[in-house]
Amino acid sequence: MKQFFLCHLLCVALLTAQAQCVTPxxxxxxxxxxxxxxxxxxxxxxxxxxxxxxxxxxxxxxxAVIAFPTTRDQIAAAxxxxxxxxxxxxxxxGDHSFAAFAFGKPGTLAINLxxxxxxxxxxxxxxxLFTFEGGIxxxxxxxxxxxxxxxxxxHVRAGHVGLTGSACGGGFGSTTRFLGTTLDxxxxxxxxxxxxxxxxxxxxxxxxxxxxxKGGGPSLGVILTMTIRTWKPTxxxxxxxxLDVGDVDLEVxxxxxxxxxxxxxTQAPDExxxxxxxxxPPFSGVGYYYGxxxxxxxxxxxxxxxxxxxxxxxxxxxxxxxxDSYVAPGLDQPNGGDSPGRAFYVQSLxxxxxxxxxxxxxTTLYKYTTYAFKRxxxxxSGYLDLWGGTTRxxxxxxxxxxxxxxxxxxxxxxxxxxxxxxxGVDYLKNQMLPFEKALRDAGYPLRGYVNxxxxxxxxxxxxxxxxxxxxxxxxDIKRSIDPMGVFTSHDQSIPV
Ligand SMILES: Cc1cc2nc3c(=O)[nH]c(=O)nc-3n(C[C@H](O)[C@H](O)[C@H](O)COP(=O)(O)OP(=O)(O)OC[C@H]3O[C@@H](n4cnc5c(N)ncnc54)[C@H](O)[C@@H]3O)c2cc1C
Ligand SMILES: *[C@@H]1O[C@H](CO)[C@@H](O)[C@H](O)[C@H]1NC(C)=O
Ligand SMILES: *[C@@H]1O[C@H](CO)[C@@H](O)[C@H](O)[C@H]1NC(C)=O
Numbered sequence: 001m002k003q004f005f006l007c008h009l010l011c012v013a014l015l016t017a018q019a020q021c022v023t024p025x026x027x028x029x030x031x032x033x034x035x036x037x038x039x040x041x042x043x044x045x046x047x048x049x050x051x052x053x054x055x056x057x058x059x060x061x062x063x064a065v066i067a068f069p070t071t072r073d074q075i076a077a078a079x080x081x082x083x084x085x086x087x088x089x090x091x092x093x094g095d096h097s098f099a100a101f102a103f104g105k106p107g108t109l110a111i112n113l114x115x116x117x118x119x120x121x122x123x124x125x126x127x128x129l130f131t132f133e134g135g136i137x138x139x140x141x142x143x144x145x146x147x148x149x150x151x152x153x154x155h156v157r158a159g160h161v162g163l164t165g166s167a168c169g170g171g172f173g174s175t176t177r178f179l180g181t182t183l184d185x186x187x188x189x190x191x192x193x194x195x196x197x198x199x200x201x202x203x204x205x206x207x208x209x210x211x212x213x214k215g216g217g218p219s220l221g222v223i224l225t226m227t228i229r230t231w232k233p234t235x236x237x238x239x240x241x242x243l244d245v246g247d248v249d250l251e252v253x254x255x256x257x258x259x260x261x262x263x264x265x266t267q268a269p270d271e272x273x274x275x276x277x278x279x280x281p282p283f284s285g286v287g288y289y290y291g292x293x294x295x296x297x298x299x300x301x302x303x304x305x306x307x308x309x310x311x312x313x314x315x316x317x318x319x320x321x322x323x324d325s326y327v328a329p330g331l332d333q334p335n336g337g338d339s340p341g342r343a344f345y346v347q348s349l350x351x352x353x354x355x356x357x358x359x360x361x362x363t364t365l366y367k368y369t370t371y372a373f374k375r376x377x378x379x380x381s382g383y384l385d386l387w388g389g390t391t392r393x394x395x396x397x398x399x400x401x402x403x404x405x406x407x408x409x410x411x412x413x414x415x416x417x418x419x420x421x422x423x424g425v426d427y428l429k430n431q432m433l434p435f436e437k438a439l440r441d442a443g444y445p446l447r448g449y450v451n452x453x454x455x456x457x458x459x460x461x462x463x464x465x466x467x468x469x470x471x472x473x474x475x476d477i478k479r480s481i482d483p484m485g486v487f488t489s490h491d492q493s494i495p496v
Contacts, residue, residue, distance in 0.1 A: 038077055054341065065087075099453045219494035244312040245307065252308050255308060277382070379415050388408075403447075
């Protein structure tokens with residue numbers, strides 16, 4: 001940072017050639033890349049500000065150099081330059097990390113994978129194996145698969161998000177209850193390791209690497225291609241609905257949540273999804289149903305009988321892909337559309353089906369987050385995404401990221417109205433502490449979500465919340481594929 005300011009002072013004072021603003025490591029890295037024929041930029045380049053602006057505007061990344069390889073040989077050359085200059089490496093996929101992880105810590109060589117955005121192959125069959133390059137976004141991949149094969153894979157709710165990045169950290173969407181997250185559909189991954197060697201991992205060869213990818217992929221190498229399972233919708237049309245309890249008091253709102261939870265645990269078909277708002281009151285949520293649209297009213301009946309009186313249910317019905325494009329804006333747009341960045345801070349926790357919300361826990365969560373939120377300079381946002389469904393059959397040990405038997409994905413966040421307030425992070429962090437304490441007091445483990453990384457967690461905290469008992473195995477895999485820790489480039493990368 002100091003160096004950065006000095007540099008700029010020097011520049012302004014001397015009005016000299018811009019090259020003088022670049023540190024010796026940056027110069028060495030950049031000239032190594034240039035010599036190898038890899039286009040790259042340093043912080044004096046006029047596109048620097050744009051190329052280093054993350055989706056997460058609260059953070060200001062400061063990588064050493066950004067490389068734009070267009071071939072595998074160029075990626076290998078870039079890795080050689082990084083190793084020779086003792087620089088860490090991170091990949092820029094869709095640049096939608098909530099923690100700007102794509103850029104690494106200051107001094108990192110960030111490799112922009114924008115040129116690696118092709119569809120590689122699709123194999124007909126039950127699994128419908130779909131292979132794409134590591135820099136593709138969710139939108140173009142989902143649209144190609146739909147247009148050409150009428151198939152779908154579970155994905156995040158924005159077309160512009162990177163598919164590989166979101167798959168490595170989860171990829172929770174409206175079909176997750178019955179199809180899993182994108183992560184759960186990963187079958188094969190092809191990495192380029194730090195030394196330029198290409199490593200192919202499948203569920204039978206190098207299966208440890210596939211296991212580690214599911215939660216720790218970005219720490220292992222450059223993902224060149226990924227192969228996932230896909231699914232053909234059973235019904236051509238699907239339902240979206242809004243469930244609105246209204247502006248009721250906390251007690252009624254809490255009961256509504258517990259009623260939803262009970263329905264989810266006992267009667268809801270797995271093809272039923274709901275995203276319940278945590279910004280209540282009013283208490284409401286939006287949902288989806290991928291079973292037979294004609295049966296929707298019938299499956300909702302037992303729930304509606306138990307929801308607080310006055311609860312309103314409205315529904316619509318669309319062709320599958322049209323609804324999918326509503327779920328994930330940009331899905332049907334060129335390159336997944338565009339999503340402008342925001343300055344925000346997110347925290348996430350998950351609950352498992354065997355340790356669900358109790359009345360006390362739900363009240364505590366509402367009371368200290370949404371009810372206590374009194375700010376004009378930030379806008380609150382938060383969701384309780386119903387997980388459950390087929391995760392009941394997943395064991396924590398099946399992937400590096402622990403999510404076995406997950407029932408709820410809890411997300412609490414606020415976005416800057418204008419500039420991010422200096423006390424914003426502490427304010428929001430303090431709002432979650434009472435709920436975390438209540439969980440611990442109830443004997444619940446604290447579990448988190450890789451794709452919603454909490455930047456304030458200490459290493460012991462994120463290790464426990466994201467990987468827990470899987471951490472040592474993940475670290476062993478890391479050591480075998482990236483022994484020098486070249487890809488340990490951000491605060492929640494797996495260390496060697
Ligand atoms: C508007 C928006 C909506 C979202 N909606 C959802 C949602 O509905 N559900 C959900 O689960 N998440 C959601 N997310 C979170 C998102 O899944 C994560 O931020 C994800 O990490 C983004 O991946 P990316 O490639 O776009 O981002 P990046 O910042 O480019 O990458 C994220 C991480 O993956 C690494 N990486 C990316 N590509 C590669 C590669 N080819 N090889 C090696 N490492 C790679 C990066 O180095 C970085 O560490 C959303 C995010 C945004 C901004
Ligand atoms: C269904 O989705 C569409 C498109 O986003 C939206 O306009 C409509 O209000 C939704 N319907 C319900 C009942 O929520
Ligand atoms: C490169 O590293 C990988 C992973 O550690 C290793 O398997 C491979 O043998 C190495 N290749 C060379 C040429 O040293």
